[in-house]
Amino acid sequence: MPLHIAYGDETALRARCEVATVRTTHEHETDYEPGAVVPSGLWAPMTDQDIKSVTAPRRPLDSTLVEVVQPPFPEGQALEDLPRPMGDPDAVYLGQALAKPDMVTTTDNHGDGRLLGLHLDNWDRLTYADKHTGRRRLCLNLGPGTRYLVLGAIDAQTVCRAVHPADYVHRHPHTNDFRAYVADGRAVRLFRIRLAPGEGYLAPTEYLLHDGSTAGQDEPSAAAFWLGHWPRATLPSLV
Template identity: 75%
Template sequence: MPLHIAYGEQSALRARCEVATVRTTRPGEAAYEPGAVVPSGQWRPLTEADVKAATAPRRPLDSTLVELVRPPFREGSPLEDLPRSLGDPDAVYLGQALAKPDMTTTTTTDNYENGQLLGLHLDNWDKLTYADKHTGRRRICLNLGPGTRYIILGFIDAQAVCRAVHPADHAHRFPHTQDFRDYVASGRPIRIIRIRLAPREGYVAPTEYLLHDGSSEGQDLPSAAAFWLGNWPRGILPSLV
């Protein structure tokens, strides 16, 4: 199942979104892991076709749905307590991450002493096989500010990419970031969407299933983000769109 975004007003969605394609990093881009996938940089407004492609069906799986939301956060309240009223008593607080201003992507890997950027990637908290990859927990993100930030998401899902890269044995695979890197390196295109999130805005997204990363590209201020992981029912938080 590809990217599916829940929204009520198409104009509200289009006002905060842009689309682009991706590329593989070049040898001279030492800030990134070798072979990382990053935005091409040529962002453009959504077309009618883009909106149609990202529109969720009438009865989507909650586990694969993207929602743009306003989490119920009060200044000074413990961030660990936020998920208790959101439908999953087993949800976990993943912590915070700070994005410096004007970062094309924000996630840094711990595999290298110099903290190279990971690029667009899949999460793997649930360690799911190909057959179950679409059932993973979704992540809630809250932009704590002070700056605006983006979530970048791929239109194509992890199962489709795994099938394309491993046609003979995909059923026995664990879909991984490397599958997306191999897919792009082989010359196959991936479209991505960039969604703007102001302070106190956030998302619920299947980051185990869709290529993604944060971004502060073009922004003058840093932004911190808080993250939670859980089995969130659709519509548990007020929608931004």
């Protein structure tokens, strides 16, 4: 399934979302892993076709849905306990990450410090057939700066089929599949969603190409993250 964003106010969605395409990093961009995929940088307003493409079907699969949400802010509450009332007693707190200002993408490889670029998460170790059933990631922007969630419009199962047509059913969709897909000259449409301090998202980061970004921002942004199986509309929507 492609990227679907839950929204009730098209104007509010347009106000915080922009679109671009991808490129592969060059050899001189040594901060990144070889072959990393990053935004082209040419962000533009959403068109009517973009709105149509991300509009969820009447009965969307919750595990593949993106929501821009207002999480409860942890005033005097441990971050580990923040999602407790949200309906998944097994939700897991992943910790915090601090992004410096003006980062095109924010996630690095803990082993060598190089940036991953846009990537897939793999906490749930899911095969091709089950990749759409993974837990969604809840993010809360702790500030002090604004940050973005960047998402690819094409899903991991579609890319896996394209890159491994002979044996995709036996695969575990991976970031490298997206890298091969882009290196082969195929386009991927990107959407970036602006998140002010105190705002957040629920997104299927096991299923969609993604990363955080502070591009164009002059303040750092810390974010807290959780994984869980949450029904749609669990938190108030911002769009």
